[in-house]
Amino acid sequence: MRKTQITIDVELDENHVPENITWNAEDGGIDKQETKATMISVWDDKTKEALRIDLWTKEMPVDQMKMFIHQILISLGSTYQRATGEEDVAQWMEEVAEEFATKSAIK
Structure with missing residues (x-):
């Protein structure tokens, strides 16, 4: 097995507000x-619920947050199709x- x-x-x-976020x-x-x-979701099989961590920095512009949410919504549809075939x-x-x-006036 590989990790x-x-x-x-x-x-x-x-004030515990994110200033910088980096990922590896x-x-x-x-x-x-x-x-x-960043938005991270994990599935808790025991409680049958999605657990989430949503973080953004003070420097994240609102217009870019709208675009980020839009792209996530599109990707959810794609993920749903691959997972269910529906x-x-x-x-x-x-x-x-x-x-x-x-x-949201981004298009």
Whole structure:
């Protein structure tokens, strides 16, 4: 068995607000790459619920956060399609993402 690691380092200010976020993924060739936001979800099989960590720095512009959320919504549809094979639901999720883009004024 082989192991790999993905790590996220968060520097906080005196009020525990993220100032800097970097991430590492050795297998992907990522070493201390800066980012302004991250969203991590894991599935807790015992409680049957998604657990999340959403972090963004003080420097993350609102317009970029909107784009980030939009791209996540699109990728959720793609992930759903690959996991379930339900193309109609995945298409609907993409439509929701496009409606979000319109309502949030990024498209």
